[in-house]
Amino acid sequence: MQSKKVIIIGGGAAGLIAAEQLSATCDVHIYEKGKTIGRKFLVAGNGGFNLTNAAIEDDLYQKYTPHPVLQSALQSFDTQKMRAWLEKLGITTFIGSSGRVFPQKGVKPIQVLQKIKDKLLDNGVQIHCKHEFIGFNAHQLPILKHQSTTFSPQADAYIFALGGASWSVTGSNMKWLPFFEQLGISTQPFEASNCGLEVKWDAAFRDKYAGTPLKNIQVSLGSTSLKGEALITDYGLEGNAIYPIVPLIRTAFKSLQPPFLAIDFKPNNSHQNLLSKTKGKRLKTKNYAYEFNLNKAEFALLKAFTTKEEYLAPERFIEAIKHLKIPIEALRPIEEAISTIGGVSLNALNANYSLQKYPHIFVIGEMLDWDAPTGGFLLQGCFSTAMACTHYLKTKCQ
Ligand SMILES: Cc1cc2nc3c(=O)[nH]c(=O)nc-3n(C[C@H](O)[C@H](O)[C@H](O)COP(=O)(O)OP(=O)(O)OC[C@H]3O[C@@H](n4cnc5c(N)ncnc54)[C@H](O)[C@@H]3O)c2cc1C
Known part of the structure; x- marks a missing residue:
């Protein structure tokens, strides 16, 4: 039987973990506009790479705004599960001062990214760089642009993981926001968070x-x-x-x-x-x-x-x-912020992170309107929202 096809648009932290999770059961394609994947993940390593935090349960949930919405994603995939997931990939972590979780001493972000990438390639995930999402067609399917060609690939589900609005050099440039607004999806304007x-x-x-x-x-x-x-x-x-x-x-x-x-x-x-x-x-x-x-x-x-x-x-x-x-x-301006609030409103989503209006479209990571402090909580939020969506899709792929 042919496996279900899932297209992930955006090859950052959230998109990559979603691809890894689905790769055992689905035919997974990542479309990324940059020349390489995971560029913000690499920047995150400058000056201390907090992959997650040691906080659990309420100490974890209360770091997130609005926390009641994100709580079930964080509950299902918490910081301990995150560390276990990394360990399984061969990335040992340790808890540093103030509860921040780092990769084992001497391990650079590029090595962590390479381990994730190796796993994706081993599992047959196809990564298509230099493919930019430029809007939706009349059937609410994404339009992608590669060089001078545009096309709308067919799939059973589409996961959007396009990131927030800061550090545009890493690819997250918020240009996608009007495309979701044109679909009638509730969005919030971007604002700087975790900034000077x-x-x-x-x-x-x-x-x-x-x-x-x-x-x-x-x-x-x-x-x-x-x-x-x-x-x-x-x-x-x-x-x-x-x-x-x-x-x-x-x-x-x-x-x-x-x-x-x-x-x-x-x-x-x-x-x-x-x-x-x-x-x-x-x-x-x-x-x-x-x-x-x-x-x-x-x-x-x-x-x-x-x-x-x-x-x-x-x-x-x-x-x-x-x-x-x-x-x-x-x-300080959005461009310099470590993270942003704004993007797709959480109230536009179902519990599995699909859009209520268009259930074939899923939205995860920093492109959603939530907030958390630094210290590993941002990546954890991206990973937990990705897991909430893939948990549902995995059942559909079997
Ligand atoms: C300086 C800095 C340090 C940080 N340090 C930490 C830290 O130590 N710990 C922590 O938890 N968090 C940290 N963060 C935050 C963390 O890196 C982000 O929250 C996380 O990377 C967001 O993941 P994401 O997958 O949602 O988005 P991104 O990682 O931004 O990925 C989005 C991807 O989508 C692609 N894309 C965008 N638009 C399109 C399009 N139209 N078509 C196709 N592809 C597109 C982008 O090129 C990008 O690759 C840091 C951030 C910064 C800027």
Whole structure:
């Protein structure tokens, strides 16, 4: 009996795992517009490749917005199953600091990608690069363009895994969004997530401290606080302590409230504790850095964002050490963001990630409108949505 044919459009993380899952039972074809597959997967390896995270159950689900919709996909294919899947491919992982899961030391993203690619080729998946999806025909079948030829390949199911809208150099350029809108599918505009924040630095401060990390800080906005690290950049701040605050900053801008970020430079010292260092001393400002154990960048930042009165009075300066308010001017542009929100609305989908309107079309990965912080949760979300769709299709292919 001839096996069912599945076409996957987009050869990124989500498309590749979907292909691997279906390859044992279906005739699988990947169509990718770039010259190679998995380019964002490779970029993800710059500066720490978090394949997933150690978080499980509620600690995992609550990282995702909107989590009730994604929960069942995450439940069926959670971080432990993800690690087991990688292990089966010959990619051993370990849990690093703050629960991030990395490939075994020395293993590069290109090697992980190669293992996935080898498995696909072994299982007979056909990978067609330089094929661009350019819209749907009158029968809601995808139109693909290769060189100067266009065609609409026939298949039993079509899985779209076209990615979000950032880092267009890796192929994810959001040009597909109007094609889904023309089909009458509900979509949301793309916005940056997990991106840097713009801060108006004084030029001298920027020239001296851009590139300096702020370690072991706590960042807060409203009632949300988290510990981590931020990097001072030319334009402002970025880093793992910053990205989870981005949704709150976005909301604040939308409600026209100018957002402030508060930094606690000494989250492990109470206000009282810092105050005790001043007891019995006539503390001079030139001794602040030594007494409060502040490095040059921290001290300069405190000086830049305190008033003269706050700076000169040790008690008020301590308040600033614990809660330095920094005005945020803007979010960095979509192109630079690690991930984006927006794309196909989750409420346009069935539980198996097919479109309610056109059940032969499935949509997975970052092209769907969901959000999660960095730390392995983005790839996990892409893999879990892919698994939810392939779990259903596998039963149809048998
Ligand atoms: C700098 C950076 C670092 C990151 N680090 C991490 C990390 O450490 N951990 C983590 O979990 N996540 C990380 N991410 C996020 C993660 O890489 C993405 O969420 C994930 O790759 C998205 O997978 P996807 O398959 O949905 O989309 P993509 O990987 O973007 O793949 C989409 C594919 O579709 C193709 N395509 C697009 N349009 C068309 C078209 N019209 N026709 C045909 N093909 C098309 C693209 O060329 C691309 O190959 C990082 C992202 C960036 C930018």
